[in-house]
Amino acid sequence: MRERQKLEASLSAVRGLENELADGVGLIELAEAEDDQSIVADAEKSIMQLHALAENLRLQSMLSGEADANDSYLEVHAGAGGTESQDWAEMLFRMYTRWAERHGYKLQLIEESEGEGAGLKSATLLVKGENAYGWLKSEAGVHRLVRISPFDSNARRHTSFASVTVFPVIDQTIEIDISEKDVRIDTYRSSGAGGQHVNKTDSAVRITHLPTGIAVACQTERSQHQNRAMCWDMLRSRLYEIELEKKKAETDSHMGEKTDIGWGHQIRSYVLQPYQLVKDLRTGIESRAPQDVLDGDLDPFMAAALAQAIGGKPKEEIRDLE
Numbered sequence: 001m002r003e004r005q006k007l008e009a010s011l012s013a014v015r016g017l018e019n020e021l022a023d024g025v026g027l028i029e030l031a032e033a034e035d036d037q038s039i040v041a042d043a044e045k046s047i048m049q050l051h052a053l054a055e056n057l058r059l060q061s062m063l064s065g066e067a068d069a070n071d072s073y074l075e076v077h078a079g080a081g082g083t084e085s086q087d088w089a090e091m092l093f094r095m096y097t098r099w100a101e102r103h104g105y106k107l108q109l110i111e112e113s114e115g116e117g118a119g120l121k122s123a124t125l126l127v128k129g130e131n132a133y134g135w136l137k138s139e140a141g142v143h144r145l146v147r148i149s150p151f152d153s154n155a156r157r158h159t160s161f162a163s164v165t166v167f168p169v170i171d172q173t174i175e176i177d178i179s180e181k182d183v184r185i186d187t188y189r190s191s192g193a194g195g196q197h198v199n200k201t202d203s204a205v206r207i208t209h210l211p212t213g214i215a216v217a218c219q220t221e222r223s224q225h226q227n228r229a230m231c232w233d234m235l236r237s238r239l240y241e242i243e244l245e246k247k248k249a250e251t252d253s254h255m256g257e258k259t260d261i262g263w264g265h266q267i268r269s270y271v272l273q274p275y276q277l278v279k280d281l282r283t284g285i286e287s288r289a290p291q292d293v294l295d296g297d298l299d300p301f302m303a304a305a306l307a308q309a310i311g312g313k314p315k316e317e318i319r320d321l322e
Contacts, residue, residue: 002069006069006130010060014057017050017054017057020046021050024046024050025043028043028044031043056303059303059307062306063131063134063135066244067133067168067170067244068131069131070133071126071128071129071132071168072126072132072169073110073126073166073169073234073237074126074136074139074166075122075123075124075164076089076092076093076096076123076125076162077089078120078122078162079160081158081161083116083117083151084160086117086118087115087160088119088143088145089121089123089162090115090118090119090120090123091119091294092164094294095295095296096125096139096164096296096298097296098296099297100132100296102296105127105128105129105132106127106128106129107125107126107127108126108128109125110125110126110218110220110230110234111124111218111219111220112219112220117151124216124217124218133166133167137168138301138306138309139164139166139267139298139302140165141164141267142164142267143268144159144161144266144268144270145160146158146269146270146271146273147160147273148273157274167238167240167241168240168241170240176236178209178236182209182210183207183208183209184207185205185206185207186205186207187203187205189201189202189203189204190203190220203224204224205227205231206231207228207231209238209239212239212242214239216231216238217231218230266281268281268301270290270294271290276288277290278301280301280304283305285301287300
């Protein structure tokens with residue numbers, strides 16, 4: 001049923017575009033016959049808007065990866081730098097929350113670790129919706145912020161880093177074998193807002209996969225049993241993502257692709273002072289409205305990364321955003 005609904009939605013969108021295009025062309029022909037240039041201009045404007053919709057559908061058709069259609073986990077971790085980096089992690093977390101809300105995705109907070117003075121040390125968000133992983137997977141990596149720190153009394157410029165990890169929610173039909181001797185399960189008391197039961201019992205759970213060092217945690221559910229079940233789901237998803245990355249690395253090596261490792265492996269820089277610029281270092285796409293980006297306007301960056309990954313579009317062919 002899920003596959004059927006996806007195909008029906010795709011076909012309906014394409015047929016809708018075809019019908020609107022035919023109506024627009026017909027309207028232009030009638031307006032030209034009547035020599036009404038205002039109607040011609042309106043019809044041409046509508047057709048240009050259809051072009052943007054068609055481009056979006058083209059990008060969605062590229063989301064054909066094994067897990068692209070799945071829900072997605074998104075983790076944000078503050079880098080070294082104390083309060084400044086923790087505040088940057090919270091800004092990133094807010095950015096992705098705003099992006100998801102814009103697209104009608106449902107959100108569930110899985111884990112949140114508050115910073116000492118401000119911000120977040122880490123947070124995990126479950127994004128539920130069609131193609132959530134397909135869109136978000138391009139955001140994985142290190143994000144760099146340059147600004148005058150509000151926490152510095154001398155108003156000096158600071159550079160902060162935070163990392164983003166994205167992995168899909170795997171279907172229950174996909175079997176991931178995990179030996180219990182390979183994991184360590186810790187329980188601890190939940191922190192932050194919550195009811196009396198949540199905060200006074202060791203209901204929070206952390207599972208560490210010893211062979212890989214992967215650790216997942218959940219503290220938002222009311223019972224330890226529910227948190228444990230969520231942790232197991234997250235761990236299976238993380239291990240599945242590792243296998244997908246291995247397959248991709250093998251494919252890239254066969255194709256002779258090379259990846260340059262930049263300073264701190266950063267994928268995007270957000271500069272707020274002395275000038276304002278957000279630049280993706282993989283695609284070269286830029287925005288001179290960083291506040292809009294931090295409010296969730298991420299579609300141009302995601303689309304460019306997706307187009308480059310699918311079609312190998314070189315940086316110079318991707319236009320800058322004014």
